Amino acid sequence: xxxxxxxxxxxxxxxxxxxxxxxxxxxxxxxxxxxxxxxxxxxxxxxxxxxxxxxxxxxxxxxxxxxxxxxxxxxxxxxxxxxxxxxxxxxxxxxxxxxxxxxxxxxxxxxxxxxxxxxxxxxxxxxxxxxxxxxxxxxxxxxxxxxxxxxxxxxxxxxxxxxxxxxxxxxxxxxxxxxxxxxxxxxxxxxxxxxxxxxxxxxxxxxxxxxxx
Amino acid sequence: xxxxxxxxxxxxxxxxxxxxxxxxxxxxxxxxxxxxxxxxxxxxxxxxxxxxxxxxxxxxxxxxxxxxxxxxxxxxxxxxxxxxxxxxxxxxxxxxxxxxxxxxxxxxxxxxxxxxxxxxxxxxxxxxxxxxxxxxxxxxxxxxxxxxxxxxxxxxxxxxxxxxxxxxxxxxxxxxxxxxxxxxxxxxxxxxxxxxxxxxxxxxxxxxxxxxx
Amino acid sequence: xxxxxxxxxxxxxxxxxxxxxxxxxxxxxxxxxxxxxxxxxxxxxxxxxxxxxxxxxxxxxxxxxxxxxxxxxxxxxxxxxxxxxxxxxxxxxxxxxxxxxxxxxxxxxxxxxxxxxxxxxxxxxxxxxxxxxxxxxxxxxxxxxxxxxxxxxxxxxxxxxxxxxxxxxxxxxxxxxxxxxxxxxxxxxxxxxxxxxxxxxxxxxxxxxxxxx
Numbered sequence: 001x002x003x004x005x006x007x008x009x010x011x012x013x014x015x016x017x018x019x020x021x022x023x024x025x026x027x028x029x030x031x032x033x034x035x036x037x038x039x040x041x042x043x044x045x046x047x048x049x050x051x052x053x054x055x056x057x058x059x060x061x062x063x064x065x066x067x068x069x070x071x072x073x074x075x076x077x078x079x080x081x082x083x084x085x086x087x088x089x090x091x092x093x094x095x096x097x098x099x100x101x102x103x104x105x106x107x108x109x110x111x112x113x114x115x116x117x118x119x120x121x122x123x124x125x126x127x128x129x130x131x132x133x134x135x136x137x138x139x140x141x142x143x144x145x146x147x148x149x150x151x152x153x154x155x156x157x158x159x160x161x162x163x164x165x166x167x168x169x170x171x172x173x174x175x176x177x178x179x180x181x182x183x184x185x186x187x188x189x190x191x192x193x194x195x196x197x198x199x200x201x202x203x204x205x206x207x208x209x210x211x212x213x
Numbered sequence: 214x215x216x217x218x219x220x221x222x223x224x225x226x227x228x229x230x231x232x233x234x235x236x237x238x239x240x241x242x243x244x245x246x247x248x249x250x251x252x253x254x255x256x257x258x259x260x261x262x263x264x265x266x267x268x269x270x271x272x273x274x275x276x277x278x279x280x281x282x283x284x285x286x287x288x289x290x291x292x293x294x295x296x297x298x299x300x301x302x303x304x305x306x307x308x309x310x311x312x313x314x315x316x317x318x319x320x321x322x323x324x325x326x327x328x329x330x331x332x333x334x335x336x337x338x339x340x341x342x343x344x345x346x347x348x349x350x351x352x353x354x355x356x357x358x359x360x361x362x363x364x365x366x367x368x369x370x371x372x373x374x375x376x377x378x379x380x381x382x383x384x385x386x387x388x389x390x391x392x393x394x395x396x397x398x399x400x401x402x403x404x405x406x407x408x409x410x411x412x413x414x415x416x417x418x419x420x421x422x423x424x425x426x
Numbered sequence: 427x428x429x430x431x432x433x434x435x436x437x438x439x440x441x442x443x444x445x446x447x448x449x450x451x452x453x454x455x456x457x458x459x460x461x462x463x464x465x466x467x468x469x470x471x472x473x474x475x476x477x478x479x480x481x482x483x484x485x486x487x488x489x490x491x492x493x494x495x496x497x498x499x500x501x502x503x504x505x506x507x508x509x510x511x512x513x514x515x516x517x518x519x520x521x522x523x524x525x526x527x528x529x530x531x532x533x534x535x536x537x538x539x540x541x542x543x544x545x546x547x548x549x550x551x552x553x554x555x556x557x558x559x560x561x562x563x564x565x566x567x568x569x570x571x572x573x574x575x576x577x578x579x580x581x582x583x584x585x586x587x588x589x590x591x592x593x594x595x596x597x598x599x600x601x602x603x604x605x606x607x608x609x610x611x612x613x614x615x616x617x618x619x620x621x622x623x624x625x626x627x628x629x630x631x632x633x634x635x636x637x638x639x
Contacts (some may be wrong), residue, residue, distance in 0.1 A: 026470075031631045034579070035632065035633070036579050036632075036633075037630035037631060038630050038631045038632075038633075039578075039583070039584070039585045039586055039630050040578070040579045040630075041633065042585075043578060043579075043585060048442050054485065058271055058276070058484055058485070059267065059271070059276060059277060059278060059281065060276070060277050060281070061276035061277055063484070063485060063486070063487035064486050064487055064546075064548065064552075065483060065485060066553040067552075068485060068486070068555075068556070069548070069549070069552065071551060072548075074551060074552065074555065085633055088633055088634075089634065096334055100465055107391055120277075122277065122281055122282070123282070123284075125284060126277075126280075126281040126282065126287065127286065129281075129287065130281070140358070144357060144570065145566070145576060145579070146579075147575055149360055150358060152252075152253070152256060153247070153253045153256075153358070153359075154247050157252070158252070159252045159255075159256060163226075203250060204250035204251050204252050204253075205250060205251045206248065206249075206250050206251075206255065206464060207245045207248070207249075207251075207301055208301075208302065225512075262515065264538060270493065271484055271489070272484070272490060272491060273489070273490050273494070274490055307638035333490075335490065335495070336495070336497075338497060338500065339490075339494040339495070339500065342494075342500065343494070349481075353571070357570065357571075362573055363571060365466070366460070366462050366466045366469075366571070366572075370465070371465070372465045372468075372469060373465055374589055402492060416463060417463035417464050417465050417466075418463060418464045418511075419461065419462075419463050419464075420461070420462075420464075420467065420511055420514055421457045421514075421515065
């Protein structure tokens, strides 16, 4: 799972950068829909792509965050923002495209976030929670800045898939599974659960009496 | 007042966990009123209960926050969220119940926050401010996520009681008072002042000309 | 540019405190317009004045932030908040006065933020970005708390001037320029660009098709 001194393994780095890329696109698409200018698109792309990881790094004391020490972490959201700015009509034509990118980012971040927290010495339960926080943090920051109700509260299942994927990663890592068995099933579990919840309109239990209020 | 290496004293730990519990209930009640599902209730309960302490720990460099290293800090908001989800009709029947829990959390956190800041070497004035920040941070995070105007701006006295309680704790600790004399009067001062301000509808001075705007 | 152990040079300290002062006034004026009471004015003044620097210090691991260890950093926003509370009718009479103070804070913070990031070992590109973050962070926090759409998204050029000023400071510092040549042109570039963008109503490029949406 990589070592704290030498940085993450190549696989984790690729997954992390992929998560930043797809989250940044989801942020850029929200900015385009809000008719923000190019800098608004870049700021929302960067916040969405890097926000969850920044929050995790600050909480587990992995500062300065990797994004500030490694140019690849800065280049990826800028590239994603510019691509969204130019090609958004193509992406926007597909109906649920923001949601798919968002679910992919959730799957990637919940796993890489949990593994990084383990690397920094957190126990299994806090590490799984940090994976969830990494996954949901960027989207919450995006929605707060864009003046939307955070997607996590839109009553479709959102935090649960992230917690599930992170839990897989923590358990598999604890059992000494090979890296691919730690990461890919975790990403797939979270992404698949989230997409199923969206497609079938699954809802978590509501407080009693909500319907009548 | 506890020592930085060995963790807080038992009394401070109990007060801190009590503050997390009552703040988490206030967050859960807001989520129930917003008709969020069970995960929304848990997320708002956790954010409200742990947000102020996370903010304090990050600012005074006490990372990773205690909540990530000690399972009791995670169990308490989860339990409070589940209790709120199940028993909210009972709590909701009492009119001002969110407000009372919120005031209790404010009183507990302003004292424990100030004492933790002292433990980490801050001077008395910044420590009192950190106590206030610990007290008001969770409620601000709760209201931002729930899309409400932060309660601190609702023009009833809110930050002042927290600053008062934190100041008591800092001064009493500086004078070498026994632990009970540092904590209980501080909590009582803040809680009592806040409840009085609510009951009597005390208002802080408004800028000149506000009424006519 | 100052040394990490001995604190910043006198020039940087004066510029930093000036930035806090003018940002705090801009925050206080927003609070006055929202008809908040005196504590709301002080909280918004403090958040706006210190928010960007806190965010920077947490990200570059310069915790506890200077503002918590140095009473001057706490006195300045309190004084600015009280001045705004008392004298706001005088300031409010001038039309664009919040905007001018905001632009001045942006110019001062983008330079001091970038130089502090360099001092803490960040590379030139992340340091310039940290300068931008320091400049825009306080205003974003102010607008989120006040329930306004962040000014950065109001489609006038905002982040770009900050990035420009920060880039000047990083490049000039890298070339070994004397301190005045690192700081003053950077502040002036950012402030001048921002004011020109406001006066001439310059707008950054919008996504294609925005007008018709």
